[in-house]
Amino acid sequence: MLIRSLTLLLCPILLAGNPTNGFAQEVQITPDVVYGHKLGLAMTCDAFTPTENANGAAVLFMVSGGWYSGWTAPEQSQALFRPLTNKGFTVFAVRHGSSPRFSIAEAVADVRRSVRFIRTNAARFHIDPERIGVYGMSAGGHLSLMLGTASDEGSTEAKDPVERASDHVNAVVAFVAPTDLRIMAQDAPDRLPAYDRFPALEIDQKTAAKDSPLLHVSADDPPTLLLAGVKDELVPIDHSRKIHAAFGEANVESQLIEYPESGHGFQGDDAQKAIEATVDWFQTHLTK
Structure with a gap:
């Protein structure tokens, strides 16, 4: 699914950033930044920093x-x-402990740590620690929403200074994101057969509830943009509609953009419009 999601969005982005159109901007790439360790392994991300006109805001993918x-x-x-x-954003491509070796809960913990690390090292990356956005597609959208809805201020008792930092983010964009894992769990009565393909979903409803963004919505959540395809048969659009309604009830700034002809992934004009909406959202909520 990861390769498919990236491929569906990559074509219009390549066209938008083609150097021949005089539009591309050079970036400094810092590969394999280590944001933590577990089981003797490094957890890493790549940083993409504009060499000119950086706006000081960070966006985590x-x-x-x-x-x-x-x-x-x-x-x-x-x-x-x-x-x-x-547009001047510094982008971090964040990897987490991958299924099937690691669970959804462990992936959530990993990306939480990535936010804490980047906030702790804001001066190193020349970013404002209070202007951090996050986005992702499908499971990446789910992880983005978990950061938006279930953040904390860090542990003042932690020996590791990174763990003392907040994992709060300031803006979220979620493409075709699962928001209620309970209906995807193994013991869910109407579970879609397609979910059997994903080892990460070999969980029960009780476990799934802990990492369901829909159940964590609260009034202090950051502005959130939801992008969803009406014809999505893997993550039905009700996932986005329900959390959008929950944001409304909590008075959280939120927008849902539905693409009537798209499924689990956008192509053509829908892809381009979704990318433009993403950039606009982060410009609105992360730039001074």
Whole structure:
């Protein structure tokens, strides 16, 4: 799913950032930044920093599809982030412990740590620690929403200074995101057969509830943009509609953009419009 999601969005982004149109901006790539360790392994992200006109805001991209997270050479993925780096955003491509070895809960913990790390090292990356956004597609959208709805201020008792920092983010964009994992769990009565393909969803409803963004919505959540395809048969649009309604009830600024002809992934004009909406959202909520 990860490769498919990236491929569906990559074509219009490549066109938007083609150097021949005089639009592309150079970036400094810092590969394999280590934001933590577990089980003797490094957890890493890649940083893409504009070399000119950086606006001081950071946007984290959740490298996740089906809660699988894989490595791609940053020079190959750079085009995916060009619409944001062209506008001055520093982008971090964050990888997490991947399914099937690691669970959804562990992936959530990993991306929480990535926000804490980047906030703690804001001066190093020349960003404002109070202007951090996050976005992702499918499982990456789910992880983005978990950061938006279930953040904390860090532990004052932690020995590790990173763990003392907040994992709060200031703006969220979620593409085709699962928001209620309970209906995807193994013991859900109307579970879709397609979910059998994803080891991360070998969980029960009680476990799923802990990492369901829909159940964590509260009035202090950041502005959130939801992008969803009406014809999505893997993550039905009700996921986005229900959390959008919950944001409304909590008086959280939120917008849902529905694409009537799209499914689980956008192509053509829908892809381009979704990218433009994403950039606009972060410009509105992260730039001074």
